[in-house]
Amino acid sequence: MASPNVSGQAYAFMAMTPVMPGEEQPLAEYLRGLRARGPSPLARLARTHLARFVIVPDFKNDPTWKQRHEEHLDLNYLIFTSNLDGDLDSYLDELCEKLAPEAKEIWGRCVGCPESAEGAALKTYLRHNQIDTGIFFAAYGEATVATVRKALREREKMIAFAIRAQGMAPAALHEAFLAEFIGAQ
């Protein structure tokens, strides 16, 4: 049976890890400050389509109280989800290597995270805290990030060409197209 985490070649990863008491605020500030410090570190993981970090402080209980018992989270939890290309194992390897500087600040503030917060130890930790998806919907699950990027670039190029080429005679059109899309050979 196909994994519920997979749609096409896309993979839905989710890890939900408990935040150490007292570290909630520093973790939130760190994550919220990432944008101000430059491009998202997640951009280093070239197989990531979309990803997020969300700290969930508690469950919301039903205000109409049809729910018999209140239920609360014991701690704040950090959710990391990623919509990624291909196989999870090699993705996590990449993550544990390329996100090492940030991982210590992020998962290093979570209960049970190994001291070093990198490499195989971090990978084992994330795997341990992985939660399987129920339904994964991917609009373009067959396309990798690289494929999408290339297609978007080609579209921009094609639009510009189509405007420029309007009204060209066949010979000029042919020549311009070869120059633009095939390159001189």
Added chain:
Amino acid sequence: MASVQIDLGDIQGDILRAYGNDYDNTTYAFVKIECPPEQARAWFHGVVDHVTTAETWPPGEKPLTTLNVAVTAPGLRALGVSEDVVGSFSREFRAGMSSRSELLGDVGPSDPNSWEPGLGTGDAHVLLTINAKQAADHQRALGKMKEAMDAVGGLRIVYQEDTELLPGAREHFGYSDGFAQPAIEGASDDKARGGGVPLKDGKWRALAAGEFILGYPDEDTRVDPKKRLPNAPAAPLGRSGTYMVWRKLYQDIALWRRVMRDAAKLYEGGDEHLLSAKVVGRWTNGAPLVKYPDEEPRGYDPKTAEDVNDFRYDGDVDGMRCPLGAHIRRSNPRDALAAVAGPKGVIGFDGHLSFRHRMIRRGMPYGRVLPEGVTEDDGVDRGLVFVSFQGSISRQFEGVQVQWLNAGNIFGLGHDKDFLLGDPHGTGKMTIQGKPPFFLAPQEVFVRTRGGEYLFVPGMTALAALADGTAG
């Protein structure tokens, strides 16, 4: 469902039903209150006594002039309305149009910093709209307005726009305009075809009054078993009122003519008339392209022709008749959103993606016409005073401006902006669908925002409460 009874006597005029083209002259005067609230209310009292309501006139008894009133958020405060009550108005209304400039695309030459003085600064408090049949009546009404202000003192007109209908009731680009008005339950049910919500099997239904008039069920709550009403300001202001958007839009007619002339050289043997119609979605006489794709029908009278507004896009999913990015298709897409042609016909969502984004439009052109054939600018300020009425500025006016006109994504058009109203900062082109398609480029700025305000048009009871200082 029982039809809703609308209390016309409590609603200001020209909202649910247009006063009509009998009124050649319209003045918009923005008044700043520089006196204490009690003094301002004394003046306001006198104004309110002359306000025209939505009640229908007996045949042949249209008044020579009409008067209507709207207020901005600073205006409510200047009239002495409490912060609590002001806080019950919508966020975007309180923030004001100029604070939403980036969202609305009012950037570059449309930036609020370069707007007409008195607009977008918090100085415009009360908008008086005066309609008159003839110039003489118009002057008399303006004189009375100023007299009343001078009698009280501490009131100043910070911006005034005098407008006049153009010959043939066209707008400056040369198009007959303003037919696609929403049909409203209890007010204009007879206009449901084309004006209402497109349903399955070719049927239509008028829109719930609450989409436009507060205090009535809207399209969301009309079938609510709990009979909840849409969000509205605190009573009595929340009943019979509506939010109003006022924008002065300059139109660069000479530039428009040059761009169309030059672009048409590569289009259908130089058919400039057709190319312009493709951009707009209508021929100059108002005939919609989706009905008349090949040539402008002769003798077409938009005032009597039913198909001027009674049409859908289900027979034109690919935009071969009316381009997917045509102005009228973007600003009122009817059943077009996300519709696809399937083997067994069109699979679409009827009006489900568009029916919460309708507006009543009551614009007026301003400035002299640029004579036909002139392609160099003559320096005259001309364009359109855009006016819309809606229950929610963010959902209706801003939704259309942001998601439909400034961005093309929802139509599958990527970053293409509306070619008529947009700027080159999207893709910078418009696709005219065809075999092969034509790419209209480069995009220029034909329309610039010269100022605007978000206002609230109170109902008659609410106006009286504002004048009495009992609005809370």
Added chain:
Amino acid sequence: MSIQTPAPAPITATGTQPRNHDGQAIAITVFSTIKLWGRVFLPVLFFVTRRIPKLTGTLRQLSFIHFARWTVIGKLPYNGPPQKKGRFRYPHMYFESNFNGGWEEYIDAFSHILTDGMTAFWGSSYGFPKPLPTAPFKRYIQDNETEADHYYCAYPEATSTMIQRSLELDKKLVALKRDARRMDPDAFAAAYRRFLTDAQNAL
């Protein structure tokens, strides 16, 4: 003329908090508490939905979602103290979506078009009002939504629809490129016209 640098894209990601968007992409993160019958019903619903792709056809046609997921969580992996061990009293549903357009338009579309689907997915959650009218439904989503602390999209200027159209275009363009060199100018001009006609709504 050519497009050198992509122009600043129009703002379409409206109606949500600032950390919930990256360019055109909006993140929505929602937890809900599931009634006990949902523990049985939801896995069945998920199973069926996975096997019948047609059920997600409407989502595909609406085309404003990049990726979305629904996950039922009955217990969390244990990492040692101070974390408490054991199952939750109620199962909880995690929902995330990555989409384009305004938050409000997104929920409206869900309510009006996927009314039955919304009821199927959230009907077993406590406090869930019906999808219609939308105002209470929006309030419910807002109450249960958590703002992202950091959100990333690999192509913030593009939308899901643009990506899908670009991928279609690319396939057609590959064919034209493959054949272009061995064609004579007239044959190419004809092929190019056919290509434009065929691919115009991806441009």
